[in-house]
Amino acid sequence: MRIALEVWRQRGPGEPGRFVRYESTQASPDMSLLELLDVVNEGLVQKGEEPIAFDSDCREGICGTCGFMVNGLAHGPLQGAATCQVYLRSFRDGDTLFLEPFRAKAFPLIKDLVINRSALDRIIAAGGYVSVNTGNAPEANTSTIRKDRAEEAMDAAACIACGACVAACPNASAALFTGAKITHLGKLPEGEPERARRALRMVQAAAAEAFGHCTFAGECETACPKSIPLQVITQMNHDYLAARLSGEGRAQPRHIEPGTPKRRR
Amino acid sequence: MHLDGKIPGGPLPQKWERRKFEYALVSPANRRKYRVLVVGSGLAGASAAATLGELGYRVECVFFHDSPRRAHSIAAQGGINAAKNYQNDGDSVQRLFQDTVKGGDYRAREGNVYRLAEVSLRIIDHCVAQGVPFAREYGGKLANRSFGGAQVSRTFYARGQTGQQLLLGAYQALLRQVHAGTVRIAPRTEMLDLVVANGKARGIVARDLVTGEIRTFVADAVVLATGGYGNAYYLSTYARNSNATAIWRAHRRGAYLANPCFTQIHPTCIPVSGEHQSKLTLMSESLRNDGRIWVPLRAGDERSPEQIPEAERDYYLERRYPSYGNLSPRDVASRAAKAVCDEGRGVGPTRLGVYLDFADAIRRLGADVIAERYGNLFAMYAEITGEDPYRTPMRIYPAIHYTMGGLWVDYDLMSTIDGLFVLGEANFSDHGANRLGASALMQGLADGYFIAPLAVGSYLARAKPPAIDDAHPAFAEARKDTLARIERLLAARGKRSASSFHRELGKLLWDTCGMSRNRAGLERALTQIPELRERFYRDVLVPGQGESLNRELETAGRVADYFELGELICRDALQREESCGGHFREEYQTPDGEALRDDEHFAYVAAWEWREGESPVLHKEPLVFEAAPPMQRSYK
Numbered sequence: 001m002r003i004a005l006e007v008w009r010q011r012g013p014g015e016p017g018r019f020v021r022y023e024s025t026q027a028s029p030d031m032s033l034l035e036l037l038d039v040v041n042e043g044l045v046q047k048g049e050e051p052i053a054f055d056s057d058c059r060e061g062i063c064g065t066c067g068f069m070v071n072g073l074a075h076g077p078l079q080g081a082a083t084c085q086v087y088l089r090s091f092r093d094g095d096t097l098f099l100e101p102f103r104a105k106a107f108p109l110i111k112d113l114v115i116n117r118s119a120l121d122r123i124i125a126a127g128g129y130v131s132v133n134t135g136n137a138p139e140a141n142t143s144t145i146r147k148d149r150a151e152e153a154m155d156a157a158a159c160i161a162c163g164a165c166v167a168a169c170p171n172a173s174a175a176l177f178t179g180a181k182i183t184h185l186g187k188l189p190e191g192e193p194e195r196a197r198r199a200l201r202m203v204q205a206a207a208a209e210a211f212g213h214c215t216f217a218g219e220c221e222t223a224c225p226k227s228i229p230l231q232v233i234t235q236m237n238h239d240y241l242a243a244r245l246s247g248e249g250r251a252q253p254r255h256i257e258p259g260t261p262k263r264r265r
Numbered sequence: 266m267h268l269d270g271k272i273p274g275g276p277l278p279q280k281w282e283r284r285k286f287e288y289a290l291v292s293p294a295n296r297r298k299y300r301v302l303v304v305g306s307g308l309a310g311a312s313a314a315a316t317l318g319e320l321g322y323r324v325e326c327v328f329f330h331d332s333p334r335r336a337h338s339i340a341a342q343g344g345i346n347a348a349k350n351y352q353n354d355g356d357s358v359q360r361l362f363q364d365t366v367k368g369g370d371y372r373a374r375e376g377n378v379y380r381l382a383e384v385s386l387r388i389i390d391h392c393v394a395q396g397v398p399f400a401r402e403y404g405g406k407l408a409n410r411s412f413g414g415a416q417v418s419r420t421f422y423a424r425g426q427t428g429q430q431l432l433l434g435a436y437q438a439l440l441r442q443v444h445a446g447t448v449r450i451a452p453r454t455e456m457l458d459l460v461v462a463n464g465k466a467r468g469i470v471a472r473d474l475v476t477g478e479i480r481t482f483v484a485d486a487v488v489l490a491t492g493g494y495g496n497a498y499y500l501s502t503y504a505r506n507s508n509a510t511a512i513w514r515a516h517r518r519g520a521y522l523a524n525p526c527f528t529q530i531h532p533t534c535i536p537v538s539g540e541h542q543s544k545l546t547l548m549s550e551s552l553r554n555d556g557r558i559w560v561p562l563r564a565g566d567e568r569s570p571e572q573i574p575e576a577e578r579d580y581y582l583e584r585r586y587p588s589y590g591n592l593s594p595r596d597v598a599s600r601a602a603k604a605v606c607d608e609g610r611g612v613g614p615t616r617l618g619v620y621l622d623f624a625d626a627i628r629r630l631g632a633d634v635i636a637e638r639y640g641n642l643f644a645m646y647a648e649i650t651g652e653d654p655y656r657t658p659m660r661i662y663p664a665i666h667y668t669m670g671g672l673w674v675d676y677d678l679m680s681t682i683d684g685l686f687v688l689g690e691a692n693f694s695d696h697g698a699n700r701l702g703a704s705a706l707m708q709g710l711a712d713g714y715f716i717a718p719l720a721v722g723s724y725l726a727r728a729k730p731p732a733i734d735d736a737h738p739a740f741a742e743a744r745k746d747t748l749a750r751i752e753r754l755l756a757a758r759g760k761r762s763a764s765s766f767h768r769e770l771g772k773l774l775w776d777t778c779g780m781s782r783n784r785a786g787l788e789r790a791l792t793q794i795p796e797l798r799e800r801f802y803r804d805v806l807v808p809g810q811g812e813s814l815n816r817e818l819e820t821a822g823r824v825a826d827y828f829e830l831g832e833l834i835c836r837d838a839l840q841r842e843e844s845c846g847g848h849f850r851e852e853y854q855t856p857d858g859e860a861l862r863d864d865e866h867f868a869y870v871a872a873w874e875w876r877e878g879e880s881p882v883l884h885k886e887p888l889v890f891e892a893a894p895p896m897q898r899s900y901k
Contacts, residue, residue, distance in 0.1 A: 028541075029651065030538045030539060030650070031539060031542075034543065035541050035543050038543055042762055042765070045762040045806060046761075049808060050809050051808070051817060056505060057330070057335060057506050058337065059543060059544045060340060060546050060645075062339055062340050062426065063335045063340060063504060064332075064339075065330065065331070065335050078648075085648055087648070087649065087651070089651050110814060111814045114814065116331070117331060117332065118332065118452060120332070121332050125440040125443050125444040126444065129440065129441045130395050130437075131441060132395060133316075134312075134315070134391060135391075137390040137391045137394035138390065138394070140389045140390045140393040140407060141406050141407055143393060144405035144406060147401045147403050147405065150401040153396075154424060154430075157398050157430060160429075161332065188396050190393065190394055190396045
């Protein structure tokens, strides 16, 4: 089959970018979109030209490394699939595909389709964990977790941090990503002690990274290759609000200046 | 050199306790004076870096992904073993130990394996405490499933994404330490050489993959957790970027490489569909619980599977191994599939495939039950192949999946270079000649959370490495070597891409040192690989420059190392004149075609020493079996 690619080429963050057209006659329906890019790159290398830079690793939809826009859709046309899981049989013979990077202020472009998503790591670093050192744990079966609760935690924990939710959002919000981790840990008894603190710190970290706010456009849920539900954002808002109202993080240690005389009631 | 595994004395159950007590300690206030460099951020690397950080060491974690969470541990599906005996089915540390030693076809160290089984208990405790969402029963307790090579249910799992959830636990622990300031991370940074100064590992040379800058990292101890080398074969279930450069460079600097020919081939992967295919996808072993494997009785049968009547099908696993049938172990099932394809009875467009048929199971249980059990796998298969496995049998074929071999380490996970520790799949340690399902995750986390942090601390306390910085000549030399290697690749200006050479090397390795091996084939590979390597350096084309993001340059450097490693894999396979686990030498088989082990001559670890400009030297570490006496594996 014939597939034409219009690929965003940009040498570096400060340089101008543009779409460049590549036509391949070697496409076949059983080939994945990334394999087609491999073939195009092989041809470019043979001509001594710089190949198209794009990220990918596991090529089975679990590592979250790959991801770009295909005809305006994050990860392309399929529900619940990452870019590496898109095969050419999803397109028609003669189609032209526009490939461009995930765009967001918090995801600076590195080259062509490669972006820097380390802002997502910094959101996790702010509180997306249970603070337990190795060696601290009690016997595993001492905690009891309702099966459906464990399943809900797992649904949220399935996030692969690809950034599609951000790219699809009109506000470039990372609410689905942040909400997913808050929900995953908040559903489990092990995550309960830090639930308020976690919500507060992660939400603040996301804001500090120049991600936008959530206005419930819902585009993230559609774009998510793991189909993480919008409810995780509701959960995040709930936990954040509860943390603010309870005064989480505002408690000051009691301090009495030495030499202060006794006050009688 | 005498290879001392440094196994503690005393009976097996006391060895680890004894060693932990023997370890020297660094007091909490002194730990921040030591710098530990961890290369790799998968299960072993992330868990080690996080734990060392929690203890108070100054840790730097270097990895080539853009985030530590993308390491290939993330893709592990099935589960993690632990001898919890929650099912009350007779499991114990002793039994997990026995199963692992036997599963490895008696080519692993008893002491290491026993410790692994012991530590498995604490791994599950720790992961649950971290918030890993393991599958639960309705009563709220942890669920288990069964895996190959065991008669008990001891595998813990989180749907088909166990590796992902365990890695996220370790990743979160790592980022917590980043936030606390004990660990620094260097993403998109690839190790290109090890620095050995005054006989001790003191740092690495690495390339910033975005700017192309060559950087040096200085440390008091270096921990490699850089995974396996299966991508030498080009097509595998590994991630595209998994590579052997870190361990190969350490090997060239003096770390012995052990049992490189012990590679695992997984029987149930989606077959190659075309020549542009970039990787192979695993279909979980669990499918063989209900699927029946068959090929047409007659070679060259062109009919579609529905048209082939029952009498003209060969359910070859059920025929050859009546007692285990479709659930024969990985190495046995893989070889049997190859045998029928060699006879011209393979199916699909390439004739390299066999059917995995669910028609019987669907008739017996109904499509609903099958969907409930395997729905996500069926969907994945349909997505990749465009065929509906509910209606037509799946086509599967074996593929390279894991490497049991790796850098030689002693009981303390230290290589033959002082101060260089090797963890997880990158070392050779615990799986012998064949790894059991759900044991890789267990080993990575045992090494990273519970073993390396103590062993590294003890090394630092005893060795007290003197202060050093990158002005030391060893750093300058390693830097110069690295730059020269890069320059050589960029200067070749030939006609072919590095990956086209990789594909050629991979095919040669797969044909001569894949599922079955023989002397003639291995000798052929040993002449052809050096020729191919010469052509590579003459004819490779790497466009662009070194001082920017340049994927072709990354690939070319990795492929260059695969040539040397590939040669060693074949050399190791040639010297091991026996069949064991994943290593099947056609000359050494029983009359009915089963693996024939030779304990008298080959019960040793083959540890290879690199010699510049000469053949590598083989050192042997004898294996002694006291608690698990060797016996023949039979699945008939």
